[in-house]
Amino acid sequence: MLLAASALLLGIPAAATAYASSATTGTGWIRLAHLSPNTPAVDVYLYSFGNSNAMIVLHHVAYGTVSPYESVQAGDYSVAMRGAGAPATSQPVLSTSVTISAGHAYTVAGMGPESGLRLQVLDDELTTPPGQARVRVIQASLKEQVVKVSLGSTVLASDLKFASVTPYQTASPGTETVTVSSSGGTATSSVTLAAGTVHTLVVLDGASGLEVVNLEDASGAGKPPLGGVSTGFGGTAPHGPGSPVPWLAAIGAGLLLALTGGLRLRRNRQLPARV
């Protein structure tokens, strides 16, 4: 009885709400690139599927340009390329559809020679093994149709053909020399791959020879902290009602005292009246 009463009286506070839902807010990422060496600059349009009003328009995108990522709601989209300055209502030179999943990132790139230009959708990686980096290569040089790409002493790709992409590979963090060699010569570039970052190396036709562009696809904490964070001491936390036991004890003691006193008074009254 006392237990039941105290459980009732304690009024145990309801557990705080915890949202188990993913941090992602139903959005993914997309970036647009022009990687066709002999194709003139283009205007790139991003449409939400079925909507003729473009969400994003990138004007005068020249060869070698890669846009920053745009965060968009997950769903179906289409990407269209028109010649730079062409009316938005004109027939696109090229278009493709892309499905963006929440929490995923994509690169839509114009690839290949102008005569065989295509829009390719690449899945971009957003994870690394703990303390490591990830790297892939896009071969966008038309001058050198086949290249070998090394990161330090590690060969990333030995016979990489024009307009092709390697899968991502794990790399140790640090600063390394990227060497791109081909029948026409060799180009080198220094790249820094930090732990917890994802990179795409793009081999481009430079003004003379080859160029390597190091794109940072994604970045996070190189060493993710373990678990949650202890950032509170409870000074503003709602306080529980405390134990009812002292109060119940006081009531009990009071009852005892009152009963004793009351009984003695009563017994007193029942005694025969003294003369």
Add this chain to the structure above:
Amino acid sequence: MPTRRPAAALALAAGLVVIAGGTAGLLLTRHPDPGMRPVAAGVAALPAPTGPIVAPPQSAAPKPVAAPVSLTIPLIGVQTQLITLGLTSTGELQVPSTTSVAGWYTGSPRPGAIGSSIIVGHIDSVTGPGVFFRLTELTAGDKIYVKRADGTLAEFRVTSVQTYLKDRFPTENVYGPVPDPELRLITCGGAFDTATRHYLSNIVVYATEVR
């Protein structure tokens, strides 16, 4: 006659007083103290800081951004310098040694650079509110500003506010790589465990840079 037994009468009276007192005490303490509640949200408590807002780096040639020095969240009156935080010897995130400032985890990207930048602050001390006491008042769209060592300003927009039980903390969501400049503000929240003196949950505010 009562007057003949003054001790008994006194005991009865005292007993009744104690019963009344005990009952009053019991009833009065059954309503949990709601704790300190934030003042009503509404107008921004602080003006937005000023400074040159530098466009986020284009991915083609990422320019390094300067280290963060201060954080302003006008809507909830937060204006704090940012100290630097690392990891503890056990691999957990360090927290500021005082509850009135926030800190940036140096193992995460700088605010405004590509990736998820981590800023941590206390919800409270043992006696009162800490720098991130009102963090849960933020909702999608609210602005957050980070000033950097070179005087430039990065402006962020809240995308979501989440509460996670600490034993189910989504490490990958919070600390994992992302492809655009983002911010994560972390503090404590949820129920307070009076036995361990720790909150059971973490509040994480997700924000992305405004371009």
